[in-house]
Amino acid sequence: MSFNKKYLPELPVLIKIRESYSSDEEFLDSYLRKVDAIMGSQESFLYLEEIKKRVNDNEQRVGE
Secondary structure: OOOOEEEOOOHHHHHHHHHOOOOHHHHHHHHOOOOOEEEOOHHHHHHHHHHHHHHHHHHHHHHO
16 A cells, blocks of 8 residues: 655646646546645645635535
């Protein structure tokens, strides 16, 4: 069994990567699938957290 690390690129690069996906959900699922640890700049990490929050907020609204 291995420990899977994901190194986040700088924020402008991460934003371009996100734009290549059709939705936030698709981006998170494919970009962070099977990741045990995320490393990178604080700005990139905060951007991912923002996307996760948007996805969670949308899921809660749909579930209401």
